[in-house]
Amino acid sequence: MLFVLLALYGLGMLLAALVGFCDASGRVGFIFKKKYYIRAVLYSILLSQLNWLFAALGLYIGYRMEPDSTLYLAWITQAGSAALWVYGGYTALVGLAFVGYAFPNTESRSFFTVAIFGPLTLLLPVVVLVGFFAAMYACPRGSVFAFFAPCVLYMMLFKRILGDKDVWKRSLPPQWLLTS
Numbered sequence: 785m786l787f788v789l790l791a792l793y794g795l796g797m798l799l800a801a802l803v804g805f806c807d808a809s810g811r812v813g814f815i816f817k818k819k820y821y822i823r824a825v826l827y828s829i830l831l832s833q834l835n836w837l838f839a840a841l842g843l844y845i846g847y848r849m850e851p852d853s854t855l856y857l858a859w860i861t862q863a864g865s866a867a868l869w870v871y872g873g874y875t876a877l878v879g880l881a882f883v884g885y886a887f888p889n890t891e892s893r894s895f896f897t898v899a900i901f902g903p904l905t906l907l908l909p910v911v912v913l914v915g916f917f918a919a920m921y922a923c924p925r926g927s928v929f930a931f932f933a934p935c936v937l938y939m940m941l942f943k944r945i946l947g948d949k950d951v952w953k954r955s956l957p958p959q960w961l962l963t964s
Contacts (some may be wrong), residue, residue, distance in 0.1 A: 785857050788864035793836065795871045796939075797829055799908075802878055803943055804828030831945065846927035859923045860931060866922035867932070870915035878904055897937050912939045928943035 804825040843860070850856040881904065916936045920929060937951030 785861040785864075788861050788868065791868055792864055795868070795875055796832060796835060796935075798875055798878075799871075799939070800828045800832030800942070801825045803905075803908075804897070806901055832942065835938045835942070837937055838938050839931070842931040843932045846930040849927040849930060856927055856962075859925055859928050863919035863923040863928045863932065867915040867919040870911060870918050874904075874907075874911045908943075909940055912936055928936075 804827060805821060846860070847853060847856055850859075878901075881896060881952070882898040884892055884900070913936070916932055918931050
């Protein structure tokens with residue numbers, strides 16, 4: 785059980801880093817992008833920690849719903865393993881897309897950003913829902929739903945929550961560009 789929860793946690797952290805990375809992509813060319821990428825990735829990972837509060841709450845609610853705690857933990861492990869197959873496959877595909885960033889020229893990076901990360905980002909809500917349905921198919925219990933549903937809802941809204949903060953003031957060029 786612990787392995788499955790830690791694997792879901794790790795994939796959630798990678799998901800948050802990807803969303804932060806995608807959020808920082810495509811800024812004005814005059815901006816030093818390395819700081820934007822680092823700040824966006826770290827901020828999104830920090831913000832994703834709220835999801836684990838929802839996970840703990842869902843785990844507690846599901847635990848209270850079931851009379852047999854050992855059986856409940858086995859169900860969570862079974863459902864989490866099914867979701868891991870979906871989320872792990874998506875994460876591996878995204879990881880392969882980062883190979884394009886090994887090339888030093890800007891054109892190849894731009895190509896990978898537009899041709900691969902764009903569609904993968906658009907597919908993210910579908911992947912989240914497919915993983916949720918895989919978990920519910922593997923173990924259709926109300927207590928399992930109580931664990932997964934708040935996490936899935938937060939993951940579906942994560943990009944929106946992250947975008948509303950607008951920490952990077954992405955629409956403004958650097959101050960020195962405005963004064964010259």
